[in-house]
Amino acid sequence: MRTLDGTAVRVALFATCLADTLFPETAKATVRLLERLGCVVDFPQAQTCCGQMHFNTGYRDQARPLADNYTRVFSSYDAVVIPSGSCTGMVREVYPDLTGSPASQAIANTYELSEFLVDVLGVTDVGAYFPHRVTYHPTCHSLRMLGVGEKPLRLLENVRGLDLVELPDADSCCGFGGTFALKNAETSTAMLGDKMSCVLTTRAEVVTAGDSSCLMHIGGGLSRLRTGVRPVHLAEILASTEEDPWRATR
Amino acid sequence: MARNPVTWLGTPAFPVAAKKALTDTQLRRNLRKATTTIRGKRALAVGELPDWEDLRRAGEAIKNEVLSNLDSYLERLEQSVTARGGIVHWARDAAEANEIVLRLAKAAGADEVVKIKSMATAEIGLNEALEAGGVTAIETDLAELIVQLGKDRPSHILVPAIHRNRSEIKEIFRREMPGAPDDLTDEPRELAEAARAHLRRKFLTAKVAVSGANFAVADTGSVVVVESEGNGRMCLTLPQTLITVMGIEKLVPSWRDLEVFLQLLPRSSTAERMNPYTSVWTGVTPGDGPQEFHLVLLDNGRTATLADEVGRAALRCIRCSACLNVCPVYERTGGGAYGSVYPGPIGAILTPQLMENLQDKQTASLPFASSLCGACFDACPVRIDIPKILVHLRGKVVSAKRKRGPEAVAMSALAWVMRDPKRFAAAQRAGSLGRFVAKGGRIGRLPWPGSKWTDSRDLPVPPAESFRAWWRRTRG
Numbered sequence: 001m002r003t004l005d006g007t008a009v010r011v012a013l014f015a016t017c018l019a020d021t022l023f024p025e026t027a028k029a030t031v032r033l034l035e036r037l038g039c040v041v042d043f044p045q046a047q048t049c050c051g052q053m054h055f056n057t058g059y060r061d062q063a064r065p066l067a068d069n070y071t072r073v074f075s076s077y078d079a080v081v082i083p084s085g086s087c088t089g090m091v092r093e094v095y096p097d098l099t100g101s102p103a104s105q106a107i108a109n110t111y112e113l114s115e116f117l118v119d120v121l122g123v124t125d126v127g128a129y130f131p132h133r134v135t136y137h138p139t140c141h142s143l144r145m146l147g148v149g150e151k152p153l154r155l156l157e158n159v160r161g162l163d164l165v166e167l168p169d170a171d172s173c174c175g176f177g178g179t180f181a182l183k184n185a186e187t188s189t190a191m192l193g194d195k196m197s198c199v200l201t202t203r204a205e206v207v208t209a210g211d212s213s214c215l216m217h218i219g220g221g222l223s224r225l226r227t228g229v230r231p232v233h234l235a236e237i238l239a240s241t242e243e244d245p246w247r248a249t250r
Numbered sequence: 251m252a253r254n255p256v257t258w259l260g261t262p263a264f265p266v267a268a269k270k271a272l273t274d275t276q277l278r279r280n281l282r283k284a285t286t287t288i289r290g291k292r293a294l295a296v297g298e299l300p301d302w303e304d305l306r307r308a309g310e311a312i313k314n315e316v317l318s319n320l321d322s323y324l325e326r327l328e329q330s331v332t333a334r335g336g337i338v339h340w341a342r343d344a345a346e347a348n349e350i351v352l353r354l355a356k357a358a359g360a361d362e363v364v365k366i367k368s369m370a371t372a373e374i375g376l377n378e379a380l381e382a383g384g385v386t387a388i389e390t391d392l393a394e395l396i397v398q399l400g401k402d403r404p405s406h407i408l409v410p411a412i413h414r415n416r417s418e419i420k421e422i423f424r425r426e427m428p429g430a431p432d433d434l435t436d437e438p439r440e441l442a443e444a445a446r447a448h449l450r451r452k453f454l455t456a457k458v459a460v461s462g463a464n465f466a467v468a469d470t471g472s473v474v475v476v477e478s479e480g481n482g483r484m485c486l487t488l489p490q491t492l493i494t495v496m497g498i499e500k501l502v503p504s505w506r507d508l509e510v511f512l513q514l515l516p517r518s519s520t521a522e523r524m525n526p527y528t529s530v531w532t533g534v535t536p537g538d539g540p541q542e543f544h545l546v547l548l549d550n551g552r553t554a555t556l557a558d559e560v561g562r563a564a565l566r567c568i569r570c571s572a573c574l575n576v577c578p579v580y581e582r583t584g585g586g587a588y589g590s591v592y593p594g595p596i597g598a599i600l601t602p603q604l605m606e607n608l609q610d611k612q613t614a615s616l617p618f619a620s621s622l623c624g625a626c627f628d629a630c631p632v633r634i635d636i637p638k639i640l641v642h643l644r645g646k647v648v649s650a651k652r653k654r655g656p657e658a659v660a661m662s663a664l665a666w667v668m669r670d671p672k673r674f675a676a677a678q679r680a681g682s683l684g685r686f687v688a689k690g691g692r693i694g695r696l697p698w699p700g701s702k703w704t705d706s707r708d709l710p711v712p713p714a715e716s717f718r719a720w721w722r723r724t725r726g
Binding site (some may be wrong): 060 | 264265268269272286539578580582583602617618619620621622623624625627628641644645647648649658661662664666668669670672674678681692699702703705706707708709710712713715716717718720721724725726
């Protein structure tokens, strides 16, 4: 991947606080994938968290410095790629108002992973190999806030060995909703129960999505019931190749 | 000031009420069946129109125009209604509106009034107020009748008895409906026939009818009610006196604007191309229909809502219920858990604003009764960005708290950690100690408040090395 003057695209990874802390394999996979596609990837170490949890729980004042930090840290890259629809939605939909800098380059250059692959790099076949039965859950923010539509599905369809099964009621929420999962734990769990039922009817080995948070929720329920169905982030599936296949790390 | 009856006294906060509702197997089944059906039908009805998005934008724009010039449109409406022989009354709150309706009903010599389904009169608790004043209100909409006879509360804006199935309805009719046949079965046709016979007697004897309004045209003073059953048409034509209670935001400027809403509303609410009955009346017509028409214009928190730049969009609502039908929270808890005549996503943003009291625990819990999935915004025919207003109101709830609770302390502490990458990295190292509480590759039990998660879900074991530590080690 080259820019007009022939230099490689300089991509910054915003790993998200969740993947950075709890799901490092997702962030590593994103780096591997982007480098395989010819990007020069940087991880600016001054990054922390997008502030979505604070903002969505009503703590706007606490979210603002985190948003300001983001726009500062990512101001000088060709693109910022986030392996999360939800954090991308926060940056794109909320930051213009929250930071008071609607024209910020960092905001304009921010992409969710599947958007970046399909819209910017123009690829739907990333050369991946993942010999498993997989079902895809479109997360609410990627689906409705960003409108990524069929992009993740098109990427998955082109993965060698992958048996893609349609998830019934795919577009209904898994019940995560950030602090909603704690403040309204019972309702959240009722929603999760129905999502798990749908996942289980597909007989998939792996449930994938573009957000570590929703996967942590769905995966947490599937693990509690010892279903054996694994949550695997879209980035990890796309990074997996015949030479360097995906492996469960825990 | 008297308590605003838009929420029901004694309802617990949403999480507690929801917890109870979630265990009701029959309720879960009824709701799932009803919302799934109507969702599918709505998708078809909306999908038919190639200009649906344009219609939504037009609806949004007309309502915004009305809201930004509400004072002059209201004056214009008052002039038009008065010119055509109607009488306009202004009510600041529920108590004032109830007092006006009761006085008018008594002046007309009525001890019984027939009612058309109306959210505004439910919002102000009119039936209870009339009862206290010695006047009986008879609900004539089938679902409202089921709720009234069952001494129940409505759980949906459009289909208030959505939480009931037909065998429950049969029981209610047998027990509470005067003259219901003893051999009544749960066949929908028989149930409807029983209600029809019961209501017909009421329509023919009532001196006064009370209605709400879906729209009112400022230019001409015309008032519009849309309905499915024809009971509304009976109420609007038979009694000598008609009293309409209407929220001040229900205006449209001209007849031309109705064209947009008469497409948006039925497709969004009942999933029909056109609703069966659309009644429009303008003042009074000698020798035809009611000879006395009163229009009660209700504020009850609307002016205060209008003052909030973000929250005011909720006043665009046309009470279609599309947001309820697509809401995954509503589908599981039902409307009762919201403790208000306005349940579901729109209720979660409208009720707290009309209540004007975010220190009330139940009211303050409503904006949090959402996973912010956004299905409501997509379905809303007037493009109310409900998730955005929910988050805005959450901010107001947090600011309204008199003292900082453990949540505020934790949020501030976390924000302090996150403001500095070094502090964040240190916290990650501390957090990876969580590996030692893990069993069998998962964390299954944490003390409060972590138990709120682990009661039903495992947590992954923190990795030995965060991504940033890996990057620094391998690339830094």
